[in-house]
Amino acid sequence: MKLANPCPESLTEVQNSYCAGCGHGVAHRLVAEVLDEMGAREKTVGVAPVGCAVFAYDYWNFDVTEAPHGRTPCVAAGIKRVLPDRVVFSYQGDGDLASIGMGEIIHTANRGDNITVVFINNANYGMTGGQMAPTTPLGMKTATTPLGRTAGEGHPIRIPELLNALEAPVYLDRQSLHDPAHVRKAKNSIKKAFRLQVEGRGFTLVELLSTCPSNWGMTPAEATQWVGEQMVKTFPLGVVRDKS
């Protein structure tokens, strides 16, 4: 039997640790497919975050390093400055990027460091048991907002829009992984971001709305439906900045 979509070379065939219905597996595969299509696997260095995706180095078949929580873009920028002809990206969750690493992402973007950031927004801290994230929509119940997030606990932060206030970023985009059509769009966005990096254009970031059914208390199907119907109201899809 021949698989119509065999495992990309940039992906290992290791059984991953993600929950059923989690978006990380899809996002990992999209990155892997893009790098394969660009012929970039052998010159790519990825930086994995602290969070569920900390194990990404087990699942990607290229060089990957860990980084301290939120300092992910600093580590990526340090690698890229030393090896400007390699493809370097950070893969970060919402806690890593938009909470503890907010300073680092803003300043890396502001310097226009020529890296790509793949930003997974699943509206909560998955690894630690579903606590409120900076991207948790108002009203959403989490382990630390048992009555639903209120404005007093902070409004959900829209990262591409926030970074759009800076001069340097080249490409800022938000896509979703909740159905096949959106997954294809997401892949195109990731590919565009990596292409711009290879062309030496500067800082690129693609946010991906993702699912966390285990912590949301939903089935995988309910979770994707919630992203498509509810989460997109807080986080509108589409390109926020395209200076290409």
Add this chain to the structure above:
Amino acid sequence: MTRTLIKGNEAITEAALAAGCRFYAGYPITPQNEIPSSMARRMPQEGGVFIQAESEMAAINLCFGASVAGARAMTSTSSPGFSLMQEAVSYLAGCEIPCVLVNVMRGGPGLGNIQPSQADYFQAVKGGGHGDYHCLVLAPATVEEAYIFTQRAFDLADQYRNPVILLVDGLLGQLMEPVDLVPIRPPSIPPRDWKLDGAKGRQRRFIRSLLMVEGVLEKHNYDLAQKYHSMAGEALWESDPHDDAELLVVAYGTSSRAAKAAVREARLKGLRVEWFRPQTLWPFPSEPLREAARHAGRVLVVEMSLGQMVEDVRLAVEGSVPVEFFGRPGGAVPTPSEILAAIEKALGRKAFV
């Protein structure tokens, strides 16, 4: 030989460049500002990368990335900034990433002041970050020694795949002294067969400190312990032994200069004193110190703190001789005459002049 009159901080920059350091990231803080400002000017001339980071956390993590990619990398800061870096120091140690870290110590705790201090000894030597780990800690006492030790720090970092701390204080950072700015040897950077530069023609590599499988982290810690044990031979010290000595004065860095002056003065007065200066604080030169201490029979430790290294001196002598302490905290530098008074007190008698 041409000697250049140069500030300690600037000598550290020149030494890093001489050692092949081609990546520096730092954040402004007094009294180390001459390092980033000289790096900003000099690093591009050498074809390297200079980044003014948004914080000390960013600075050390930029260095983490640069080192992972294969470059010799350095950051510098002063005490409050070094506290901010401790998270990444632990990661560097856990991931076994070489990096040179310069702490030009100032008075603390908190924001403290900008006067020279030696109150970060515990943080540097005992580990300020989480987990079982050690950094090599070099403690120069002159600008020339800072120039030599900075170069040595890069070699040690590569040899052991470990962070190395150059522990100096604000006085040494600001002091100008003549130095032969001649590299100790041409930089030779050992091949980093662990670096991440793209899995071309080889298996992919990864760098991590997260080891969740049962027993793996324990083994990693034992492996690290073995590595730390193997560093014992890197201990360096300087001493001025006298057969007649009845008191050994122990000090490092800037306070050792005042201590040496006090010992010289004391000997002119006929007091039977000698000095011992650890040049590395980790590994600590415990054995030679114990020998010297037993010979003298009494020890006086002098520090610009409330007494931190004195604990390691007490451990080294294993209770065999009394260990006394004289120090001034909060950015104060003990004068030779104050130390002389402490020497006289320790000897239990006044000078006979």
